[in-house]
Amino acid sequence: MKVLVFAEQRNGEFRKAAVEALCEGRRLADGELIAVVIGKGAADLGGQLGAYGADKILAFDHDLLELYSTEGFTACLQKAAETVSPDAILMAATAMGRDLAPRLGARLDVPVLADVTKLSFTDGNIEAVRPVYAGKLNVTVRSKKSPGIATTRPKAFLPTEPDGSKTAEVVAMDAAVGDLKARVKQVQSEAEGMIELTEADFIVSGGRGMKSAENFKIIEDLAKVLGGAVGASRAAVDSDWRGHGDQVGQTGKVVAPTLYIAAGISGAIQHLAGMTSSKVIVAINKDADAPIFKIADYGIVGDAMEVLPVLTEAIKAVK
Amino acid sequence: MNILVCVKHVPDTETAVKIGSDGKSISTQDVNFILNPYDEYAVEEALKIKEDKGGEVTLITLGPEEAKKTLRTGLAMGADKAIHLPCDAPPDSLSIANALAEVIKDIEYDLIFCGKQAMDNDNAQVPIMLAEKLGLPNVSAITKLELEDGTAVAHREFEGGVEVVETSLPAVISAHKGLNEPRYASLKGIMMAKKKPIEDKPCDCGDAAIEIVDVTYPQQRAGGKIVGEGTEAVPELVKLLQEEAKVI
Numbered sequence: 001m002k003v004l005v006f007a008e009q010r011n012g013e014f015r016k017a018a019v020e021a022l023c024e025g026r027r028l029a030d031g032e033l034i035a036v037v038i039g040k041g042a043a044d045l046g047g048q049l050g051a052y053g054a055d056k057i058l059a060f061d062h063d064l065l066e067l068y069s070t071e072g073f074t075a076c077l078q079k080a081a082e083t084v085s086p087d088a089i090l091m092a093a094t095a096m097g098r099d100l101a102p103r104l105g106a107r108l109d110v111p112v113l114a115d116v117t118k119l120s121f122t123d124g125n126i127e128a129v130r131p132v133y134a135g136k137l138n139v140t141v142r143s144k145k146s147p148g149i150a151t152t153r154p155k156a157f158l159p160t161e162p163d164g165s166k167t168a169e170v171v172a173m174d175a176a177v178g179d180l181k182a183r184v185k186q187v188q189s190e191a192e193g194m195i196e197l198t199e200a201d202f203i204v205s206g207g208r209g210m211k212s213a214e215n216f217k218i219i220e221d222l223a224k225v226l227g228g229a230v231g232a233s234r235a236a237v238d239s240d241w242r243g244h245g246d247q248v249g250q251t252g253k254v255v256a257p258t259l260y261i262a263a264g265i266s267g268a269i270q271h272l273a274g275m276t277s278s279k280v281i282v283a284i285n286k287d288a289d290a291p292i293f294k295i296a297d298y299g300i301v302g303d304a305m306e307v308l309p310v311l312t313e314a315i316k317a318v319k
Numbered sequence: 320m321n322i323l324v325c326v327k328h329v330p331d332t333e334t335a336v337k338i339g340s341d342g343k344s345i346s347t348q349d350v351n352f353i354l355n356p357y358d359e360y361a362v363e364e365a366l367k368i369k370e371d372k373g374g375e376v377t378l379i380t381l382g383p384e385e386a387k388k389t390l391r392t393g394l395a396m397g398a399d400k401a402i403h404l405p406c407d408a409p410p411d412s413l414s415i416a417n418a419l420a421e422v423i424k425d426i427e428y429d430l431i432f433c434g435k436q437a438m439d440n441d442n443a444q445v446p447i448m449l450a451e452k453l454g455l456p457n458v459s460a461i462t463k464l465e466l467e468d469g470t471a472v473a474h475r476e477f478e479g480g481v482e483v484v485e486t487s488l489p490a491v492i493s494a495h496k497g498l499n500e501p502r503y504a505s506l507k508g509i510m511m512a513k514k515k516p517i518e519d520k521p522c523d524c525g526d527a528a529i530e531i532v533d534v535t536y537p538q539q540r541a542g543g544k545i546v547g548e549g550t551e552a553v554p555e556l557v558k559l560l561q562e563e564a565k566v567i
């Protein structure tokens with residue numbers, strides 16, 4: 001089985017989730033593993049993917065491809081698919097991947113298995129497990145058309161260690177990308193050094209119980225000591241204490257850190273939808289009956305405003 | 320401006336969904352269905368544009384007969400009319416997009432709105448596939464929109480920032496939370512909705528492109544260990560995180 005993986009990069013850096021998709025592609029492919037790199041300097045960048053097991057890199061480098069565009073990137077992947085005739089196409093279920101995969105699927109007239117957590121080949125086509133109804137159920141689905149396309153949920157697949165001795169052949173590619181009807185005019189980047197929630201190993205989230213935007217300073221302090229990111233419940237976001245990008249849950253982000261600390265969050269079903277795949281969950285809530293304690297591995301009943309600063313100091317001492 | 324809004328009838332997010340007797344679908348017994356929450360943002364944005372620029376807002380859904388309840392919800396918010404494409408079990412996104420495109424290609428519109436994702440199968444695909452099938456540009460999961468003459472400028476969040484996308488119109492645009500605050504239907508709106516037209520149009524949902532092998536419940540988290548109360552519990556918690564959970 002031949003697998004094609006779109007290796008998402010921005011500003012010359014591959015996304016962690018893209019490396020995960022590539023490594024999963026290696027596990028799946030008993031034949032060739034081909035990576036597609038799109039953007040400025042794609043050919044130079046692509047070389048390093050050999051270390052994760054890619055046999056060949058198709059590099060699309062074009063001025064119009066410096067910034068993401070659904071149409072431009074779809075044209076490249078369509079060309080790549082025509083060139084190598086893969087049995088499956090994978091990409092990470094990031095903002096970019098979840099925009100690109102359906103467009104490519106519709107172009108090739110094949111379905112997309114979205115945001116999957118497990119993959120295999122069955123009778124020559126891909127089969128996947130994907131959480132549905134905000135994680136209340138898992139469904140096993142099989143693509144009836146080939147090539148099957150899947151987007152892989154960040155952190156659901158483990159990356160392998162890169163092996164620097166392995167190299168891949170880089171092939172410069174050309175695609176007709178002109179005449180984009182929708183294009184990115186500007187990118188407003190977040191502050192340097194911010195850790196993306198979906199990629200974070202440690203997340204400290206605050207809810208309505210934090211009572212004000214200012215009080216999130218104590219959440220930020222703990223996140224910093226842990227080297228993690230700050231999350232929030234919808235109640236905190238809707239109170240304008242945090243931006244939309246920080247919301248965890250059904251209408252926010254789905255996260256799966258090693259450690260998730262929920263402070264002043266009651267544990268509504270829509271919040272749980274975004275964080276129950278975390279490895280370890282800690283809850284701090286002054287109400288001993290709060291539903292969050294039912295799913296938390298460890299709980300402290302108490303005032304988050306008092307507990308968090310002490311916890312921050314205690315962790316600082318052992319880190 | 321004439322705007323089409325694609326809406327879906329989905330289980331309420333509070334519902335405890337149960338697996339149906341066939342092991343491949345959900346049991347719809349005792350399940351309260353609602354207008355997909357992301358589609359509320361789509362309807363709201365369409366209504367705001369209509370109020371500003373005039374024109375008509377038409378809702379369209381592919382679903383069972385009961386999905387008309389969801390159409391009424393959108394009509395009560397202020398949409399003018401609705402189209403219902405009968406299909407007892409909406410299949411995969413590709414088939415839904417194909418069926419929607421087949422009907423929409425014969426309708427006149429300036430813009431199509433969708434929700435970012437249907438809160439049943441969480442696919443987030445129909446708007447993008449629909450755009451491709453109609454030969455239109457798409458901008459997915461937007462949190463801000465400004466219309467200019469023949470173009471739209473939208474904001475979409477990605478991991479690490481915001482992309483400001485400019486697109487020609489017509490386009491298919493899908494709404495994320497943050498785009499607006501959906502209005503509640505007024506009592507008058509609810510009364511008026513009863514008289515607004517819902518047109519049934521035959522549609523072909525086709526053969527599903529995805530086969531459902533099985534549906535299972537995820538493993539439940541054990542959880543439930545209270546370490547203690549207040550700041551006094553902190554040393555014990557840190558010890559557990561280090562020695563038992565081994566995460567710090």
Ligand SMILES: Cc1cc2nc3c(=O)[nH]c(=O)nc-3n(C[C@H](O)[C@H](O)[C@H](O)COP(=O)(O)OP(=O)(O)OC[C@H]3O[C@@H](n4cnc5c(N)ncnc54)[C@H](O)[C@@H]3O)c2cc1C
Pocket residue numbers: 206207208209210232233234235236247248249250251252253263264265266267268269270271274284285286287290302303304305332356
């Ligand atoms: C369609 C839909 C989608 C939704 N999507 C999301 C989503 O994506 N994410 C999300 O989070 N929610 C979502 N919600 C909202 C969800 O239902 C809850 O309303 C929300 O999660 C509640 O946030 P909260 O826990 O911060 O607030 P509350 O439920 O008000 O809980 C606050 C908690 O703080 C505790 N507390 C108060 N003071 C203190 C203190 N000093 N120290 C410690 N604890 C304290 C209280 O005991 C309480 O448990 C959605 C709802 C709907 C209908």
Ligand SMILES: Nc1ncnc2c1ncn2[C@@H]1O[C@H](COP(=O)(O)O)[C@@H](O)[C@H]1O
Pocket residue numbers: 325326327355357358361379380381382409412415432433434435436437438440441442443444445446
């Ligand atoms: N059966 C349907 N009828 C009409 N619109 C739909 C249907 N399914 C999905 N959509 C639209 O597409 C969006 C994304 O759905 P999905 O791709 O299924 O997650 C929804 O928010 C709706 O706007």
